[in-house]
Amino acid sequence: MSTPALKEWPLWEVFVRSKQGLEHKHCGSLHASDAQHALQMARDVYTRRQEGVSIWVVPSATISASEPNDKSEFFEPASDKVYRHPTFYEIPEEVGHM
Amino acid sequence: MHAPVEYILHLADNALVLGQRNAEWCGHGPILEEDIALSNNSLDLIGQARLLYQHAATLIGGDATEDKLAYFRDVPDFRNYTLCELPHLPLMAATSAGDRDFAITIVRNFLYSSLMVLVWDRLQSSQDKQLAAIAAKSLKEVRYHLRHSRDWLVRLGNGTEVSHAKVQAALDQFLPYCQEFWAASPHETDALTNGTGIDMAALQADWNRIVDEALNEATLQRPATGGFVPTGKQGLHSEHLGFLLAEMQSLARAHPNATW
Numbered sequence: 001m002s003t004p005a006l007k008e009w010p011l012w013e014v015f016v017r018s019k020q021g022l023e024h025k026h027c028g029s030l031h032a033s034d035a036q037h038a039l040q041m042a043r044d045v046y047t048r049r050q051e052g053v054s055i056w057v058v059p060s061a062t063i064s065a066s067e068p069n070d071k072s073e074f075f076e077p078a079s080d081k082v083y084r085h086p087t088f089y090e091i092p093e094e095v096g097h098m
Numbered sequence: 099m100h101a102p103v104e105y106i107l108h109l110a111d112n113a114l115v116l117g118q119r120n121a122e123w124c125g126h127g128p129i130l131e132e133d134i135a136l137s138n139n140s141l142d143l144i145g146q147a148r149l150l151y152q153h154a155a156t157l158i159g160g161d162a163t164e165d166k167l168a169y170f171r172d173v174p175d176f177r178n179y180t181l182c183e184l185p186h187l188p189l190m191a192a193t194s195a196g197d198r199d200f201a202i203t204i205v206r207n208f209l210y211s212s213l214m215v216l217v218w219d220r221l222q223s224s225q226d227k228q229l230a231a232i233a234a235k236s237l238k239e240v241r242y243h244l245r246h247s248r249d250w251l252v253r254l255g256n257g258t259e260v261s262h263a264k265v266q267a268a269l270d271q272f273l274p275y276c277q278e279f280w281a282a283s284p285h286e287t288d289a290l291t292n293g294t295g296i297d298m299a300a301l302q303a304d305w306n307r308i309v310d311e312a313l314n315e316a317t318l319q320r321p322a323t324g325g326f327v328p329t330g331k332q333g334l335h336s337e338h339l340g341f342l343l344a345e346m347q348s349l350a351r352a353h354p355n356a357t358w
Contacts, residue, residue: 030131040246041131044138
């Protein structure tokens with residue numbers, strides 16, 4: 001009776017690490033009242049088929065995202081700079097798979 | 099060495115009947131995430147019941163199977179605590195699904211999980227090796243059930259006036275049924291005697307500590323108990339189990355021996 005009731009639970013982004021050594025990958029979002037609550041819900045919603053060994057939850061409001069309108073100046077200039085891909089090297093066969 | 103069949107059925111029936119109750123939330127949870135959480139909980143319990151029925155069926159021999167034990171026994175044959183079979187309804191409520199009370203689900207799962215973390219922990223050293231292995235698996239699951247239900251208990255207790263009142267009412271309604279945990283039945287005594295079961299009365303202090311700590315955190319009052327001690331584990335049930343079994347068993351009885 002101490003906490004005021006939340007009309008809307010905030011949104012959380014959920015990241016799951018599928019195996020030790022791999023990175024956490026974004027897998028979805030959910031509404032929850034706080035971080036602990038979000039972790040438990042993420043466990044029940046996103047790891048019930050053995051998808052994960054670790055979970056992160058991040059308040060969606062704390063994520064700063066690029067604007068779709070900025071697409072032309074943010075991303076399109078890279079499209080004709082193929083030389084930025086490291087594909088112009090001959091890799092000796094002894095190196096094997098890289 | 100193996101546990102008495104009646105004792106294994108007692109553990110199995112608890113899990114199956116409570117699993118069936120929690121499954122009633124499937125598709126009706128208060129929020130999507132909780133719908134899935136309660137379905138997970140239900141499937142864990144039904145999974146525990148399956149392992150126990152399979153073990154019991156092997157001991158019974160003949161044509162006994164897990165399905166026969168689950169679907170072709172009647173109310174007096176079931177050995178579950180009365181606590182597990184009661185509907186998710188406040189006292190004096192109508193019986194429609196729309197009156198289902200989430201506070202009751204949470205309180206019941208909390209009271210039962212608080213017991214089962216202790217029971218499964220002790221049963222890991224049962225002289226019945228199969229039962230000990232089932233206990234080790236079930237312990238992990240029920241630890242999460244306790245975490246889930248305890249978390250909600252504290253949130254509802256510290257939430258709004260309405261949530262506090264609902265969870266307190268559910269506690270007042272359900273705590274007295276827990277007296278059945280400590281009243282020894284013949285099959286529990288048999289299991290204790292042959293080293294496959296445990297002394298339930300010896301768990302009471304630990305259970306009280308788990309419950310009291312959570313109630314304190316949730317600012318809830320522990321109601322006084324006394325009076326009627328339920329007898330579900332001896333086959334004398336409330337009127338609610340018959341309806342639960344009718345729903346759960348009707349498909350298997352309408353199509354006996356059906357397979358996928």
